[in-house]
């Protein structure tokens with residue numbers, strides 16, 4: 478009998494799907510509040526594992542003797558030890574294009590909040606002594622400004638369409654997107670990150686997390702003064718310390734961050750004191766609509782790998798299937 482282990486909270490529609498699977502004879506273990514040790518016991522007998530963004534280490538994978546598929550509730554998989562899965566020939570599935578609209582909307586909100594100084598404006602009403610800030614907020618229009626999208630995949634392309642609608646000038650930096658797959662439309666590529674940073678008034682990050690920050694102290698020094706930054710990608714994509722310094726010296730006018738180097742961020746988070754930064758707890762992809770789609774998709778993908786009907790484009794490590 479198939480054992481499906483779901484490690485992390487799902488939308489109620491996904492939970493209902495799990496109940497239906499149980500009725501069909503699938504053994505389902507659903508662990509809502511997850512930390513790695515608590516599910517490690519169940520993983521020993523699991524055939525399929527659904528994970529949120531918690532780490533999935535080589536040590537845990539080694540205990541999963543029967544594991545035939547890992548299915549991500551989401552698209553980023555930096556927390557999964559893919560090399561350990563590859564060594565065992567275990568496919569890793571992602572949900573594909575089901576949360577990118579939500580992410581792009583969150584990025585658009587961050588850019589607008591930065592331009593309009595939303596947090597300071599909010600403070601200026603909640604604290605009556607600050608009402609006079611209304612004449613000093615340095616808020617701006619985004620219309621006509623240059624928006625650089627770093628990473629022109631699902632979310633980056635959705636944001637581009639929204640930003641064009643706001644009359645922004647949009648260009649994208651994505652050296653890994655083949656020119657034959659570059660989408661038709663007004664958004665042209667910028668070949669180097671140096672040129673891109675010198676051109677942009679605003680930027681939004683939509684890349685996977687790499688080994689080191691793409692936006693480090695050098696990158697911040699290449700930006701025009703007054704930059705607005707949106708990050709819904711992953712915390713490690715930008716250096717938080719360098720961002721804090723750039724906010725203090727005015728090179729960066731405002732920022733929006735949904736993701737952090739360490740999650741949850743520690744009490745001493747360097748950005749906590751900046752009221753020109755809008756923060757959210759890694760929720761860009763967690764709207765009601767996207768949560769429902771992700772819950773169904775990650776369950777479907779796990780089962781589709783087991784019965785051999787998975788769309789190969791949803792596999793991070795296609796070779797694992799062969």
Ligand SMILES: NC(=O)C1=CN([C@@H]2O[C@H](COP(=O)(O)OP(=O)(O)OC[C@H]3O[C@@H](n4cnc5c(N)ncnc54)[C@H](O)[C@@H]3O)[C@@H](O)[C@H]2O)C=CC1
Nearest residue numbers: 553628629630631632651653654683684685709710761762
């Ligand atoms: N905050 C949240 O709730 C969510 C965060 N994410 C994050 O956003 C990232 C992007 O998501 P999608 O657009 O769906 O992924 P995607 O895979 O469709 O697009 C990523 C793009 O980044 C490009 N890229 C990779 N490395 C790059 C680099 N060093 N410089 C420039 N471009 C680079 C790739 O060629 C690709 O076109 C995910 O990897 C994930 O980490 C995704 C969904 C929800």
Ligand SMILES: O=C(O)C(=O)COP(=O)(O)O
Nearest residue numbers: 529530550551552553762
């Ligand atoms: O899609 C992603 O990469 C996300 O960050 C969302 O993942 P989660 O819903 O937390 O498993």
